[in-house]
Amino acid sequence: ASVLLVVLQVSGAASTAALPIVINTWAFRKAAETAWRVLQLGGSELDAVERGCGQCEIDQCDGSVGYGGSPDESGETTLDAMIMDGNTMEVGAVADLRHIKNAIGVARKVIEYTKHTLLVGESASLFAVRMGFPYEDLTTQKSLSMYSKWLNESCQPNYWKNVVPDSSKSCGPYKRPEEVTCKEQTILQRSIRNHDTIGMVVIGGNGTVVSGTSTNGAIHKIPGRVGDSPIAGAGSYADSTAGGAAATGDGDIMMRFLPSYQAVEYMRMGIDPTVACQKVISRIQKYAPKFFGAVICANTTGSYGAACNKIPGFTEFHFMVSSPLLSQPTEQVVDCI
Numbered sequence: 001a002s003v004l005l006v007v008l009q010v011s012g013a014a015s016t017a018a019l020p021i022v023i024n025t026w027a028f029r030k031a032a033e034t035a036w037r038v039l040q041l042g043g044s045e046l047d048a049v050e051r052g053c054g055q056c057e058i059d060q061c062d063g064s065v066g067y068g069g070s071p072d073e074s075g076e077t078t079l080d081a082m083i084m085d086g087n088t089m090e091v092g093a094v095a096d097l098r099h100i101k102n103a104i105g106v107a108r109k110v111i112e113y114t115k116h117t118l119l120v121g122e123s124a125s126l127f128a129v130r131m132g133f134p135y136e137d138l139t140t141q142k143s144l145s146m147y148s149k150w151l152n153e154s155c156q157p158n159y160w161k162n163v164v165p166d167s168s169k170s171c172g173p174y175k176r177p178e179e180v181t182c183k184e185q186t187i188l189q190r191s192i193r194n195h196d197t198i199g200m201v202v203i204g205g206n207g208t209v210v211s212g213t214s215t216n217g218a219i220h221k222i223p224g225r226v227g228d229s230p231i232a233g234a235g236s237y238a239d240s241t242a243g244g245a246a247a248t249g250d251g252d253i254m255m256r257f258l259p260s261y262q263a264v265e266y267m268r269m270g271i272d273p274t275v276a277c278q279k280v281i282s283r284i285q286k287y288a289p290k291f292f293g294a295v296i297c298a299n300t301t302g303s304y305g306a307a308c309n310k311i312p313g314f315t316e317f318h319f320m321v322s323s324p325l326l327s328q329p330t331e332q333v334v335d336c337i
Helices: 001-016 029-040 045-060 103-113 122-130 141-152 250-258 259-267 273-285
Strands: 023-024 079-085 090-097 118-120 198-203 209-215 236-239 243-249 292-300 304-308 315-322 330-335
Touching: 001 045, 023 029, 023 045, 023 209, 023 243, 023 292, 023 304, 029 198, 029 304, 029 315, 045 079, 045 103, 045 198, 045 209, 079 103, 079 236, 090 103, 090 122, 103 122, 141 259, 198 236, 198 243, 198 292, 209 236, 209 243, 236 259, 243 250, 243 259, 243 273, 250 259, 250 273, 259 292, 259 304, 273 292, 273 304, 292 315, 304 315, 304 330
Parallel strands: 090 118
Antiparallel strands: 023 198, 023 315, 079 090, 079 209, 198 209, 236 243, 243 292, 292 304, 315 330
C-alpha cells in the first residue's frame, strides 16, 4: 500500500491539474479575470460564474453577448442565460429575455427566489423587475444599423425554409405554401465571427462545480427562437461529482445532442476532459458535418480540455483558463477535429 501511495503522489505532482480553475469559451479575457478575481477575494463559485459571464454582458463581448447585438427579425435584441450549481444540481435560466441587460444575474435569482428552473419572454422581464433589475432598452445604434443592413440585403441570411415567398431571395412575411413541395434546403452560412455565447465553468478549491452561459442568440433569428445556452445539459452542465462543461456555436444543432451533459458523463466514466470534448463533437459530426461549434470541459481534479468541429474559416478554437499553475488568466487554443 505504501508503494501505491508514493506512485499516486508522484503522478499527482507531474500532472498539470490544479484547483481552483476557471475556464471559459473564446478569448474573453476580462470575463476570465473577473471570475478569477471573485474567487481570489473569497467569493463563491456561483458568484464567480455570475460575475464572469456578467462582465461579458457589460462589455458586449464580440457583439454576441449582452445588449445591442444580434437583433432578431424584428430588430429586437433578446437574451438567454443560465447558471447551474453542481452541488445541488439546481439550475436558474432565462430565455427570450427583453429589456433587462444582466441576464445571468436574473438566472441566478431564479435559483434563489423560485422553485422553477426556466423563465421566458416578457414574463421573465417582469420577474427581473420584481427582483430589482432596471428595465431598459437593449437596442443600440449599432444593432439598429445591423438590422437595417440586413433588411436592405433582402433579409439574408435567415432561418426559414420551405416557405413562400422564397426565403433565400426575399423578405417575409413568410407562410407555408399551399402545395408542399420538397425543395433543396440552403444551408445557412452563419458568420464564424458570430461567436454567440460565453460559456464558463468554475471549479473551486473544494471541488464545487458551477457552470453558466450568456448570449443574445443567433443574429436575425426568428423571434421567439431559443438556442442551447439556457438549456441545462446543452449550453452548460455542472456536477460536483464529475465536472463541468459548456458549449458554444450553432445552438439549433448542438442543443439536440445535449453536448455539455454528455461531456460531463464521459468525464464521470474517467475519460480525460480533452477526449470527452472530442467525443461530443464527433457525435454531432455524424449528423451535421458542417456545424459550427466547440465545447470546453473540466473535471473535479482541475484537468481541462476543449474541442471544436473543423469547417472552412474555423480551424482552431480559443478559450481562457485561469488556475494556480498559471501566473494570470491565459488564452489557450486547440486545433479543430
